[in-house]
Amino acid sequence: MPHRILVIGGGAAGIGAAGGVKAADPGNDVVVYTEFEDVGYSPCGIPYVHGKEIDSFERLFLAQKEAYVQAGIDVHYETRVNSIDLKRKVIDVVGEGEVRWDRLVIATGFDYGDPGVPGSDLAGLYYVKNIRRAMKWDKVLDTVKSAVVVHATPLGLEMTTALAHRGIETHLVDPQPWALADVVDPDIIAPVQESWLELGVNLHFNTTLKSFNGDRVLASVGTSDGEIPAGLAVICTHKQPNIRLAAQAGLKAGPTGGLVVDERMATSVPDVYAAGDCAELPHGLTRVGVSGLTGSHAYAQGKVAGFNAGGGTKRYQPVYVPWGTPAGKWVIGGASLGETLATALGMPFVVGRAEGISRARYYPGVKPIKIKLLAEPGQLRLIGAQMVGQEGIKERADFLATAVKFGLTLNDLAAMENVYSPAIGALNEPIALAAQDGVQNASRAG
């Protein structure tokens, strides 16, 4: 029987959910509420337009508004939802009043963590999120001489590189000892940081943000390392699940601050689902909850949540988190855990390392790749990987996340077959070389 399903949020999870609702039963009614002017674009592409790698913001749109109308998805743009009443199964919408639902999908995304310093209300602080605002900010970038990127998160890495490409004097400020230090190991990030220095970026690690200074408009950024003159600060603090509406309604949140869900993306209340950055997912290896994953995770979760809300049955699975991003002149990536995270958790591990190449050594454009594999000491089952290179990082991260998921061991990987074709792959696959090194290290350690 068709249902009336409301989706709060028009990002990757919300649009994925709306598609899932229709896939489960084309007769379902689905309405998406978004506070913004657009849906169905890639906010992850914004830094690359700023960096001029992509020539226009229009390229980031996946579909025109008409496409959603034709798909039977009713999108209410620039529409704020005030509250959710779980008992009466209604939401209160500004300008529309109470709207009834049979099933509800919450896809309210994330907020940037509050920098928590004076001057956060000054003009000149840029939160990268909304494409229309990004278009305006892009014009500002033409006038800015000096900018500060606040925190070396994944977005911080992208924006640092983008601003440097743009020829702006760029300062990266982060309280940790190296970039993305809660995810990436120092040996993997080192080439990236060197390349930033070559691009003229000023790196301020182990540096605490103190204030934003100026008279209505940002003039400088105060840090424990001194004052940095800047006409722009790009706030790239950690993503925090946006669960204000859900929490007010009484939905349960987990220790990450994301909404508790099961494999159907069902929340603690019947007929209510959650997906994307506002939800908490279990890590497949540690079983510890994680939130704030990638756009591909959000979209896939949305599909599952929407399909189930629409009357179907689909299961999402615990995550092993393949990741990757260009940074400076390099691409970094990995899967599951690195040494820093495994050490923080206190997991025992052995390491295999290798430096290989992406193509035949004689083929033009050959690039170096550095790979590190982590495995359980006993069975040598893979628990994580990190890499830095210039090509082939994404594909290897995807493969290695699947290898962790299916329990492949260093012995399996040491004997893996690989494509050899001079233009696209070297004789020796760097993953196999790293696995062979890990096997040797494990046998030496006894």
Added chain:
Amino acid sequence: MPVTHWLRDNAEHYLLVAAQERVGQRYGAPPPRRPRGPKELFWLRLFAPVYRLLPWALRSRVLRAMPGSHRQQWASWAQPPSRREPGV
């Protein structure tokens, strides 16, 4: 902020800082800045070393006993992916 969120926030942050010190040493990277004030001293000089002394099996049990999405139904854990014979 609920207690479990507060605990996770602090434990995760300071265990990572402690790990950055150890892993950074391995690779000649700069250490995190020294702890300041009683809060940082507690988490970095007491909590992190005590946590590290516990065996992984115990730590893992404690982590899994925390509330959250991992305590809900996830069938793939009941039937973990395993190696299969070839289909032909």
